[in-house]
Every structure is written in C-alpha cells, then in structure tokens.
Amino acid sequence: MTHDLSKALTGISGILVTPYDTSGEIAPRKLAPIIDRALAAGVHIPVVNGNTGEYYALTNDEACTMVREVAQMVDGRAPLLAGVGRGIRDACALAKASADAGADALMIHQPPDPFVSPRGTVDYVRAVRDASGGLPVMLYLRNDAMGPEGIARLCEVEGVKGVKWATPNPLSLARAIEAAPDDIVWVGGLAEVWAPPLYAVGARGFTSGLINVWPERSVAIHAALATGNYAEANQLIAGMRAFEDIRAEEHNGTNVTGVKAALMAIGRDCGATRPPSAWPLTERQQAVLDQFITDNRLKGDRA
Numbered sequence: 001m002t003h004d005l006s007k008a009l010t011g012i013s014g015i016l017v018t019p020y021d022t023s024g025e026i027a028p029r030k031l032a033p034i035i036d037r038a039l040a041a042g043v044h045i046p047v048v049n050g051n052t053g054e055y056y057a058l059t060n061d062e063a064c065t066m067v068r069e070v071a072q073m074v075d076g077r078a079p080l081l082a083g084v085g086r087g088i089r090d091a092c093a094l095a096k097a098s099a100d101a102g103a104d105a106l107m108i109h110q111p112p113d114p115f116v117s118p119r120g121t122v123d124y125v126r127a128v129r130d131a132s133g134g135l136p137v138m139l140y141l142r143n144d145a146m147g148p149e150g151i152a153r154l155c156e157v158e159g160v161k162g163v164k165w166a167t168p169n170p171l172s173l174a175r176a177i178e179a180a181p182d183d184i185v186w187v188g189g190l191a192e193v194w195a196p197p198l199y200a201v202g203a204r205g206f207t208s209g210l211i212n213v214w215p216e217r218s219v220a221i222h223a224a225l226a227t228g229n230y231a232e233a234n235q236l237i238a239g240m241r242a243f244e245d246i247r248a249e250e251h252n253g254t255n256v257t258g259v260k261a262a263l264m265a266i267g268r269d270c271g272a273t274r275p276p277s278a279w280p281l282t283e284r285q286q287a288v289l290d291q292f293i294t295d296n297r298l299k300g301d302r303a
Contacts, residue, residue, distance in 0.1 A: 003079035005105055005136055009162045009185040010204040011044025012222050013081060014211035015052035017259055018066060020271030026062050028069035030270050034212050034263075035073050041215035044205070046074055047107060049083035049094070052209040052256055055109065057274040060090045064097040071101040081138065084128060085109030091124070092131035105136040107164065110143060118150035122157060129159045138162040140189065144172045152179040164189035165203060174201040192221050192237050193244045199225050209247065209255070210240060213262045214298055242292045246285050253278045254285065261289055266299045 019030035035046060048070040049055045049063045058066070067082045074080050082098035084091045084106050095106055108128055111121060129137050137160045144151065144167045155163065163180075165173050166189030177186055188198035188206035195206040206225075208218045217240050224233035247258040256273045261281050263270050272279045281289060293299055 003104060005079055006161055006183075006185055008045040008079045009138065009187055012042075012211065012218050013045050013047050013164070013187060013205065013207045014038050014043040014215065014218070015047045015050035015207055015209050016070065017209075017212050017256065017263065017270050018049075018053045018058065018062075020274075022271070024271070024274070026058070026065060027271065028066055028073075030268070031070065032073050034268060034270075035070070038211045038215040039074070039077050041211075042219040043078070043208075043211050043215050045079050045081050046070065047081040047083060047207070048103075050107065050207075051083075051109075052212075052259060053083065054256055054274055054277065055083050055085065057277070060086075060094055063094050064101075067094070067098045067103060068101040071103060076102075079104035081105050081107050083107045083109060083140070085111065085140075087113075088124060088127060091128045095128045095132040095135070099132040099135050103135065105138060105161065106132055107138045107140050109140050118146040118153065121146070121150075122153055125154060125157050125160065129157070134159060136161045138164055138185075138187070140164045140166065142166045142189075144169055144176070148172070148175040148179040151176045152181075155180040155184045161185060162187055164207060165198060166190055166207075168194060170197045170201045173198060173203065177202045191244060191247075192218060193241060195221065195225060196230055196233055196237070199230075209259045210243060212259050212268075213243075213266065214240065214296065217296075239296065240292075242288055246281070246289055249285065250278050254281065257281055258285075258289065261286065262293065262298075265290065265293050 019027045021027040082103035084094040162185035164187045186203045188195045188203040221236045247255045
C-alpha cells in the first residue's frame, strides 16, 4: 500500500511503548491490541523506537527486533515511522534494519553526543539516510540551540520531509519555519498539551503517548485543531491534562511510567520501565492516574 507520508505527518504520530515480560525482556506482541485500537481510532502514523518506547534503554538488537515486529503488526495499514539514533554506527545499523523491516520513514533522534556540532549533525543525518537506502526522514529536535539557520541547513538535506519540534519555544519554531524550505512538515513534538501553541505558529500534527491508552481522545483533539477550533481542542485537552501532568513530573522521568501504569490499570500490562526512568508511580501519582481513568471510563470494554 502506498501512503502519503507528508499528509500522515500532519496527523498524529503515535509513539508506541516497548512492552516487557515479567523477566524484563522485550515482548513486542503485547503491542498488537494497542496498535489495532490506535489504527481503528484513526491514528495516522505509528512510531516505533521513540522516546515513549524507551529507545535509549534498548540495545540496538532489541530496537531492531522492535521495528521488525511492529512492521508486521501494522501490516501496511498506515505508514510506519522508525526511530534511529545514538552513535553513528548504531544509528546506521538500525536505519538499515528499519528499511529491511519495511518502515516507511526514519525519525532521527537528535544526537546526544556532548560535542555535537550543527555541520556534524548534517553529516550524521546524511549518513543515516544513506544507510537506509534513502528512506524519507523526520528530524527529532529536543534542543533548538543550533538556531534557525542551523536547523534550516538540516532541513535542506535530501530526503528530510519533516521536523518533530520538541522544545517549548513557539517563537523559535516560527523563526525556523521562516528560514527552512517551504515543503517541510513541522510536527508538534510535545504531545497534545503543547499542540495548540505550536499550531498557532505553523506546526501541523502532533506526537502522542496517550494513543497507547486513549487514542480516541487524541484523534478528537487533532480533528478540532485541523478545523481551527482551538476552544474545542483546549476543552478536550483539559480532560486529559492530568495524564500529561503526571508524565511531566520528576524532570519528565515519569513520562513513560505514566503511560505504562495507565496500560496496567486498563488491563494492557506492558511491564515496568527500565532505569533511569522512574518506576513505579508514587502513591500520590497513582491516585491521580486512577482518578483520571475512572473519570474517563477507560477501564472496560474499550480497553
């Protein structure tokens, strides 16, 4: 099946968790009902090996297994975005494995090297793209310190189709959009809560970890934003904000914890998180999450 990647990027990029079994080993098949529900709800582009998928806690072999397994479960129903990153050799190996698995595009994590340079990042992106055989690329920016011109140079690399903007700086996003090529899709990378202000300066589409638990709400928020109905979008976001507030605690160290704890609560146990992520939630956090699930009737036939 042929997919319109640029259009899909303006939708919801659903960042899938990485499930573990009771011994802490990856258990990809636990994702099957989560993927089925998300796609049935209308999530536009599933993402494997993202940060909600604990990418940095996985070995490269585990990440390769995850992309192969998820590609089989998605089975062409939507374009699959595969996260790659870390050192250049690991990133290139995973890019090739992702292409071989049938991923439609790469999401290149921003290099965490302490001595990263803007022009070195251009070389990094080119090398990773080439290792995949030329798959389209979405850049994942968690730090915009290289400035709009540096970001624009990255966007000019052949094959770059979009940017996942994951910094809470709408004005910096606006300047980057102005400096970069016109055909780049700018995706809000801070989930539903930050989607409205990022939309206001030109982002389209957003990433979501909520889709693992409540994809219908994410799709409703997207539909409101797509029609410019900010009032409805903000009302819908208010109803799920408790979930995102938990994820933002402890320097975002409960980001995945909140998702996996919610999955456990609705009967989709995907295991704990790996350190240094926090596990489990505190008693207070768990009480807030339980109330969120009760208030929104998430435990039951829809789970």
